[in-house]
Amino acid sequence: xxxxxGWFELVVTSHQALAEQxxxxxxxxxxxxxxxAFDAGSHIDLETPAGVVRNFSLCNAPGDVYRYELxxxxxxxxxxxSRSVHEDLTVGARVRVRGPRNHFALQPAEHTVLLAGGIGxxxxxxxxxxxxxxxxxxxxxxxxxxxxxxxxxxxxxxxxYADRVHLHExxxxxxxxxxxxxxxxxxxxxxxxxxxxxxxxxxxxxxxxHAQGWHDAQIHFERFSADPxxxxxxxxxxxxxxxxxxxxxxxxxxxxxxxCLTKQGVELSMSCEQGICGTCAMRVVSxxxxxxxxxxxxxxxxxxxxxxxxxxxxxxxxxxxRI
Ligand code: FES
Numbered sequence: 001x002x003x004x005x006g007w008f009e010l011v012v013t014s015h016q017a018l019a020e021q022x023x024x025x026x027x028x029x030x031x032x033x034x035x036x037a038f039d040a041g042s043h044i045d046l047e048t049p050a051g052v053v054r055n056f057s058l059c060n061a062p063g064d065v066y067r068y069e070l071x072x073x074x075x076x077x078x079x080x081x082s083r084s085v086h087e088d089l090t091v092g093a094r095v096r097v098r099g100p101r102n103h104f105a106l107q108p109a110e111h112t113v114l115l116a117g118g119i120g121x122x123x124x125x126x127x128x129x130x131x132x133x134x135x136x137x138x139x140x141x142x143x144x145x146x147x148x149x150x151x152x153x154x155x156x157x158x159x160x161y162a163d164r165v166h167l168h169e170x171x172x173x174x175x176x177x178x179x180x181x182x183x184x185x186x187x188x189x190x191x192x193x194x195x196x197x198x199x200x201x202x203x204x205x206x207x208x209x210h211a212q213g214w215h216d217a218q219i220h221f222e223r224f225s226a227d228p229x230x231x232x233x234x235x236x237x238x239x240x241x242x243x244x245x246x247x248x249x250x251x252x253x254x255x256x257x258x259x260c261l262t263k264q265g266v267e268l269s270m271s272c273e274q275g276i277c278g279t280c281a282m283r284v285v286s287x288x289x290x291x292x293x294x295x296x297x298x299x300x301x302x303x304x305x306x307x308x309x310x311x312x313x314x315x316x317x318x319x320x321x322r323i
Contacts, residue, residue, distance in 0.1 A: 007047070010035075012093045013067070018151035021074040022119060023086050026067050027095065034065045040130035041104035041123050041194075041222075044068060045271045045279065047096040050084035055271045055279065057122040057196075057222075058100060059152070061129035068097075071151050073119040103278045103295070104222045106130060109192035112138040113184065115205050117197020118145070121152060123222060124196055132161045143168040143178045143201065180208035187214050195221040199294065216297075223276045223294050238313040242266055243285060243321040257308035257318075268308065268322070275310035282306050287318035 014026035029035060039062045043055045060069035075082045089095060106112070106127055114124040121142055131138040138161075144150040147169055156165045168178040184193065184205075193214060195205045202221045209219050240249045240257055251260045258270055258280055271279035275293030283304040293307035306320065 006098045007096045008098070009094050009096055010068070012089050012091055012095060015090050018071060019153075020148045022149070022151040023072050023074075024151065025070045025072060025085070025089060027070070027097065028067045030094075032066070035068060036100060037065065038062055038068075038100035038126075039102060040106050040126040042100035042102040042126070043104075043123070043277070044070075044097045044099035044101075046070075046085070048081040048084045049088035049093075050081050052081035052084075053271050054081040054085075055099075055277045057104075057126070059122040059125040061133065062126060063133065068100075071119060071122045071125075101279075104194070104196070104220060106194070107192055107220070110137065110188060110190040111192075112136065113191065113193045114138060114140040115178075115180070115183070115193065115195045115197075116140070116142045117195075117201030117205075118143070118149070119151070120195075120197030120201070120222070122196075124194060125152060125155075127194060128159075128161060128165075132159070138164060140165045141168060141178060141183060142166070143197070144170065146171045180205050181212060184209050184212045184214060187212060187218065189215070189218070191218060193219045195219070196223075199223055236312075238315070239317040240308075240313070241317065241319045242282075243319065248317075251312070256310060257312070257320075261308065270309055273309045275307050278307070280307055280309045281323060282308055282320045283323050285319040285321050288314040289318060290314045 010027040011030045013028045016024050018024040043057045045055050056070045072085050074086050116124045128140050195202050269279050271277045278295040284306045290312040291301045292310045296305045
């Protein structure tokens with residue numbers, strides 16, 4: 001397996017339509033070797049044929065050591081990454097990936113509630129597999145606009161934990177639609193909630209969870225799309241210094257810190273460039289950051305974590321360090 005700053009090459013061994021606008025990919029090493037291990041909630045960075053690096057959650061069971069399984073939604077308004085995966089990553093294609101990494105790991109709990117909106121099902125599938133394998137108590141709620149957009153239904157209905165899976169269709173009968181207040185009522189303080197999906201879905205579920213008495217520490221979420229406006233709003237010109245790197249770099253109003261630094265030859269990791277994956281994380285040493293990501297929590301921002309792909313500076317100079 002080749003390694004180039006953590007990147008390695010895999011082969012597409014399956015490419016199939018799972019639902020409207022969703023394809024499933026299976027990736028394996030060309031030599032049949034084991035792949036780097038992962039646990040539920042992990043993602044890999046994938047270099048799409050369009051040249052855009054995107055991260056995708058691994059949705060197979062974590063004990064599955066010879067393949068990675070992904071579910072990829074076509075995003076017509078995106079930068080072409082998902083379209084090129086849908087159209088060009090057919091069986092036999094080679095693809096460069098990096099990882100896996102996990103910013104959405106399961107924590108010990110006496111009961112776990114998994115709530116997925118649309119393609120947000122992917123990390124929660126791996127979580128359901130891991131919780132089932134460990135004999136842990138859980139329930140999975142899968143919300144979709146309509147049944148034809150629900151990927152993985154056949155797989156879920158065939159699993160031994162199928163009775164713990166609840167499908168909620170927006171265009172279905174009233175009684176089966178998601179009532180987050182009811183699902184999340186009366187939480188034990190030892191329960192945990194994992195939410196993944198579009199921003200509006202996460203806001204709705206987290207709002208319902210708070211209203212039902214869930215504490216922040218019990219709620220874990222991962223967004224699948226950013227508010228592009230908020231992430232890309234330009235700002236003032238300011239200076240950035242990176243500890244251990246010579247020079248003071250001026251970030252233009254229409255440029256991200258990440259774009260500025262990479263243009264100057266400073267090597268940094270990046271993936272979504274929208275503030276939703278955490279790949280580019282750095283730490284603030286001094287200055288006043290203007291956090292615009294949707295990845296880190298308030299307390300993580302207060303601890304100094306910072307996303308240079310979308311966040312900016314309120315002070316004239318920001319000093320950062322790589323982590
Ligand atoms: Fe994804 Fe910065 S590259 S948060």
